[in-house]
Amino acid sequence: MMQTILESVPGSRRLTVDDKDATLDLLETCLQEVPVYRWFLGEGAPPEAYRWLAQAMFEMNVHALHGVFDSDELIALVAVTEPDAPPVTVSEELKALNRHYMTSIDNFAERFREFGRACADAAVSGAIDIPINAVHPDHRRRGLSVRLIEPVLEYARRRGVPVTGSTTHPHMSAFYSERVDVLGVQTHRRSHSVDASMGPASRRHVGLIAVRHTREDRIAVRSHHPVIFN
Incomplete structure (x- = not known):
């Protein structure tokens, strides 16, 4: 269903394994x-x-990726996963790369565990998730993220389904917040959490959003707080 919705976005299509190199480049x-x-x-x-x-x-998201092309160039993509998404099977190539980098990058295993714990602790059950939203630097400020994400938010709004969106970029945190009233963002900074409340609480609650971003050593993770769509 989600792929059908995204296929209605002009200039976009579902990405496949044939698009691997272009997707990795972006x-x-x-x-x-x-x-x-x-x-x-x-x-x-x-x-x-x-x-x-x-x-x-x-x-990890190969069945959920959708891209926007300019001629033959992939200039933007989004991954949208639904709660009933099929399990993922990774390639032997990736398994070998995982083993290599897990052991060759200094202290990577510790950071990997920390990041994984933070994400797991903030998971939202039954949500549509937007784990990736990327636009090539040369094609930003043209509304490409809006074109890809707003149909997802509208689909969720009509069905009362929670939505989580995750980003590690302050600009995208602002992008999500401009389209919804985020009542809270849970921020994980190593040993403690900070909760911030924003926006009025009187509008109807029909979704959730997660905003992950960083400033230096700060990791913000998925929030359990409700989001209100105007």
């Missing part, structure tokens, strides 16, 4: 901009480590 470019991934991989991580992380994201 994700690799975007990942290197985001402070939390520099923390996650470590400041001294080799450039190819970002390619590995992009491949992990691609394989």
Whole structure:
């Protein structure tokens, strides 16, 4: 159902394994901009480590990816997963890369466990999730994220289904907040959490959103607080 909805977005289509290289190129470019991934991989991580992380994201979301093209160039993509999404099977190539980087990047296993615990602790049951939303730097400020995400929010709004969106970029945190009134964002900073409340509580509650972002060593994770769609 979700893929059918996204296929209505002009210039977009579902991504397949044939789009792997183009998808990795876009994700690799975007990942290197985001402070939390520099923390996650470590400041001294080799450039190819970002390619590995992009491949992990691609394989974990291969059935949920939808892209926007300019001629033959992939310029934006989104991953949208529904609660009944099928289990993911990763390739032997990725398993080997996982073993390599888990052991070769200094202190990576510790950061991996921390990030995983934070995400698991904030999971929202039964939600439609938007784990990836990426636009090439040369094509931003053209409304591409809006075109891809608003149909998902409208689908969820009509059905009263919760939605979680996750980002590690302050700009995307603002993007989500502009489209919904976020009543709370739970922020995990190593040893403690900070809750911030925003917006009026009088409008009807029909969804949830998660906003993950970072400023240096701060990781913000999925929030259990309700979101109100205007």
